Amino acid sequence: MKKITKTPSVLKPNPTHYCPGCGHGIVHRIICEVIEELGIKEKTVGVASVGCSVIIYDYIDIDFCESAHGRALATATGIKRCRPDLIVFTYQGDGDLASIGVAETLHAANRGENLTCIFINNTCYGMTGGQMAPTTLVNQVTATTPFGRKPERGEGHPLKISEILASLDGVCFVERVSVSNPKNVLKAKQAIKQAFINQIENKGFSLVEVLSMCPTIWRKTPSQACKWIDEVVTKTYPLGRIK
Amino acid sequence: MYEVKIEKDRCKGCGLCIEFCPQKNLEFSKDLNKRGVKYAVFNKNKKCIGCKFCYLMCPDSCIEIYER
Amino acid sequence: MKDKKIFITGNEAMGLAAIKAGCKFYAGYPITPQNELTAFMARELPKAGGVFVQAESELAAINMIIGAASVGARCMTSSSSPGISLKQEGISYIAGMQLPCLIINVMRGGPGLGNIAPSQSDYFQATKGGGHGDYRLIVLAPNSVQEAYDLVILGFNLADKYRNPTMILLDAMLGQMSESVILKKPKILKVKKDWKIDIKKDRPQRIIRSFFIKEGFLEKHNLILKRKYERIKKKEQRAQDYRTQDAKILIVSFGSQSRISKEAVEILRKKGIKAGLFRPITLWPFPEDSLKRISKKVKFILVVEQNFGQMVEDVRLAIRDKKPVYFFGRAGGGIPTATQIVNFIKKLL
Numbered sequence: 001m002k003k004i005t006k007t008p009s010v011l012k013p014n015p016t017h018y019c020p021g022c023g024h025g026i027v028h029r030i031i032c033e034v035i036e037e038l039g040i041k042e043k044t045v046g047v048a049s050v051g052c053s054v055i056i057y058d059y060i061d062i063d064f065c066e067s068a069h070g071r072a073l074a075t076a077t078g079i080k081r082c083r084p085d086l087i088v089f090t091y092q093g094d095g096d097l098a099s100i101g102v103a104e105t106l107h108a109a110n111r112g113e114n115l116t117c118i119f120i121n122n123t124c125y126g127m128t129g130g131q132m133a134p135t136t137l138v139n140q141v142t143a144t145t146p147f148g149r150k151p152e153r154g155e156g157h158p159l160k161i162s163e164i165l166a167s168l169d170g171v172c173f174v175e176r177v178s179v180s181n182p183k184n185v186l187k188a189k190q191a192i193k194q195a196f197i198n199q200i201e202n203k204g205f206s207l208v209e210v211l212s213m214c215p216t217i218w219r220k221t222p223s224q225a226c227k228w229i230d231e232v233v234t235k236t237y238p239l240g241r242i243k
Numbered sequence: 244m245y246e247v248k249i250e251k252d253r254c255k256g257c258g259l260c261i262e263f264c265p266q267k268n269l270e271f272s273k274d275l276n277k278r279g280v281k282y283a284v285f286n287k288n289k290k291c292i293g294c295k296f297c298y299l300m301c302p303d304s305c306i307e308i309y310e311r
Numbered sequence: 312m313k314d315k316k317i318f319i320t321g322n323e324a325m326g327l328a329a330i331k332a333g334c335k336f337y338a339g340y341p342i343t344p345q346n347e348l349t350a351f352m353a354r355e356l357p358k359a360g361g362v363f364v365q366a367e368s369e370l371a372a373i374n375m376i377i378g379a380a381s382v383g384a385r386c387m388t389s390s391s392s393p394g395i396s397l398k399q400e401g402i403s404y405i406a407g408m409q410l411p412c413l414i415i416n417v418m419r420g421g422p423g424l425g426n427i428a429p430s431q432s433d434y435f436q437a438t439k440g441g442g443h444g445d446y447r448l449i450v451l452a453p454n455s456v457q458e459a460y461d462l463v464i465l466g467f468n469l470a471d472k473y474r475n476p477t478m479i480l481l482d483a484m485l486g487q488m489s490e491s492v493i494l495k496k497p498k499i500l501k502v503k504k505d506w507k508i509d510i511k512k513d514r515p516q517r518i519i520r521s522f523f524i525k526e527g528f529l530e531k532h533n534l535i536l537k538r539k540y541e542r543i544k545k546k547e548q549r550a551q552d553y554r555t556q557d558a559k560i561l562i563v564s565f566g567s568q569s570r571i572s573k574e575a576v577e578i579l580r581k582k583g584i585k586a587g588l589f590r591p592i593t594l595w596p597f598p599e600d601s602l603k604r605i606s607k608k609v610k611f612i613l614v615v616e617q618n619f620g621q622m623v624e625d626v627r628l629a630i631r632d633k634k635p636v637y638f639f640g641r642a643g644g645g646i647p648t649a650t651q652i653v654n655f656i657k658k659l660l
Contacts, residue, residue, distance in 0.1 A: 001246070001309040001310065001311055002309065002310045003307055003308070003309050003310075004245070004293060004295070004308050004309065004310050005295060005298045005306065005307050005308045007304045007307065011304060013304075015253055015303065016302075016303065018302065018303075019255075020255035020256055020257035020258075020280075020302075021255075021257035021258070021259055021302065022302055023302065024302065025301075025302025025303050025304070026299075026300065026301075026302050029302075029304060042510055042511055042512050043510045043511075045508050045509075047378070054522060055522070055524070057516065057518045057520075061516050062511055062516065063508035063509060063511050063516060063517045063518070064508070064516070064517075064518050064519070064520075065377065065378060065381040065508055065518075065519040066404075066408065066518070066519060066520045066521060066522055067374065067377065068374060068377075068400055068401060068404050071370070071371070071374035071377075071401070074366070074371045074372075074374035074375045074377075074378070075374050075375065075377045075378040075381070076378060077364065077375050077378060078336065078338070078374070078375035078376060078377060078378020078379035078380075078381070078382075078386070079378035079379070079381060079382055079508075080378075081336065081362045081364065081375075081378075081379070082335060082336050082362060082378070082379045082382050082384040082386075083382045083509075085510075086382070086509075086510070103367055103368060103370075103371065104367070104371050104374065106367075107366075107367035107371065111364075179300075181263060181300075182263055182294075182295075182296040182299045182300055185299045185300065186299065215257075221258065222257040222258055222259050222262075223258055223259065223262040226259070226262070
């Protein structure tokens with residue numbers, strides 16, 4: 001019997017701590033497939049952020065540097081400027097990238113740092129128990145918006161950070177994808193591959209925003225979570241190439 | 244002809260592979276695995292077209308697909 | 312061949328020393344009174360094959376340092392008091408990750424926005440933490456432009472030797488004044504950085520981390536840090552003393568204040584009062600071994616600082632309060648003068 005699938009070897013074999021149906025596992029695998037297919041796995045280093053994926057280095061077998069919450073892109077800047085031969089990516093959640101780290105994100109993008117930024121958007125702060133994130137949808141109930149997020153109550157609007165970053169000259173590529181069904185998973189892989197190719201070709205800052213399932217916090221089954229992304233989340237955060 | 248092999252005790256029972264199989268070849272087991280959950284099982288009697296949707300959607304690398 | 316002698320500001324001398332020590336990455340943000348250093352690095356570091364980044368904040372700068380240090384580059388950031396406050400989270404991370412780097416604090420008046428006059432009010436911040444967790448910064452306090460130059464080179468060596476963040480602590484006066492510096496050939500410590508992240512071929516993964524969530528792992532990690540700090544305490548205390556052999560009164564000051572306190576020692580000696588000066592150079596590890604020895608025969612100690620009493624606590628701790636310890640200080644940009652010190656001592660006698 002011939003095997004027609006190939007789980008990438010740079011993806012470690014140990015089971016993950018992620019919830020059943022969480023999108024992280026799919027994106028980790030995609031990143032591993034991409035860096036193997038592009039032949040760059042030996043010179044790729046990752047910057048881990050703070051969120052459910054804080055121990056991403058337990059799952060992907062490349063060198064990693066941790067970063068303080070929100071500061072991954074500053075740390076990645078330090079790495080890339082000293083070692084431009086390395087391929088450097090950050091892997092960040094919505095709080096890390098768009099809330100506490102929004103200044104570091106904006107300025108790394110504005111400087112056109114030659115980096116690949118993978119942004120996981122699950123519309124909440126997962127690791128800490130489901131608080132509001134900048135990306136939380138209007139009326140979405142979270143631990144800190146127990147009555148639903150209401151902009152008129154001073155709780156802010158869903159932040160379209162990808163659209164904002166796309167307006168900067170230093171940014172060469174922005175695409176929003178999801179891992180909510182097989183077709184989208186394939187498109188997500190294409191986008192992530194392009195984001196790494198752009199770095200290899202020194203084109204500047206590339207961002208891929210991945211709408212990802214968070215069944216536990218959303219109080220949904222994994223299948224329901226996928227539907228939620230396809231039917232509701234994409235109304236606020238439409239998929240597609242933004243830049 | 245294709246066959247889906249699922250690592251039983253690695254499966255977290257998320258059901259994404261079952262949800263997205265266009266042939267409905269996958270279903271939940273009757274018994275529990277070492278994790279204490281119902282795991283995904285491939286029905287060998289049905290026809291797998293090798294679309295790899297289950298492999299694409301599995302967050303835990305439980306699945307490998309073989310060509311017979 | 313004689314070593315070259317130049318006339319330069321403290322800030323620029325430190326920039327020059329950093330480049331000569333092999334600094335390859337600098338990230339900083341404008342803040343008075345250290346802007347001359349940032350501007351110097353912007354001009355000179357690229358010429359020396361290094362990278363200069365004006366970061367979007369002091370916070371971003373320290374986090375860029377994490378990245379640069381993680382790939383083994385000698386790296387540096389600088390700021391002044393309020394900006395150093397912003398860096399505290401990053402410094403805690405750097406200590407936990409055991410990354411070497413140099414942090415320069417050109418102190419100004421505080422707390423808060425304060426002013427831009429010289430001050431020594433960040434002693435606590437530098438030596439007692441500032442950031443969270445059980446860690447220590449190696450803190451070096453120069454009192455001249457020459458020493459600022461020399462201690463930057465030493466600082467990079469100590470940082471690499473111990474895989475620890477190291478701070479140069481000075482004040483606005485020292486940063487912005489000009490003095491002669493003899494450019495001796497720097498002794499650069501070469502260490503093998505086999506922990507740095509790099510191209511990975513046929514070797515296990517390397518992770519630069521301060522996060523250890525599995526049961527017992529963080530305690531083990533903290534023990535490693537603790538033992539390191541004990542080694543540093545044993546080996547790296549540095550101080551200077553002046554006319555202390557027969558001193559009955561010991562004045563203790565650091566940094567630029569020590570030069571004013573030295574003048575007070577001269578005035579007192581001329582009046583027949585046997586005064587001496589003890590000047591810590593490492594504020595952490597505090598030079599308690601030599602202070603204990605030197606203070607054995609004195610009647611009392613007067614600690615003089617440009618703050619309202621910070622190093623005085625370490626003096627008392629070092630000698631276990633075996634002698635009376637008095638304090639005289641001025642803060643918020645005020646500088647204790649030699650006359651004021653002499654008058655204060657006269658009142659004590």
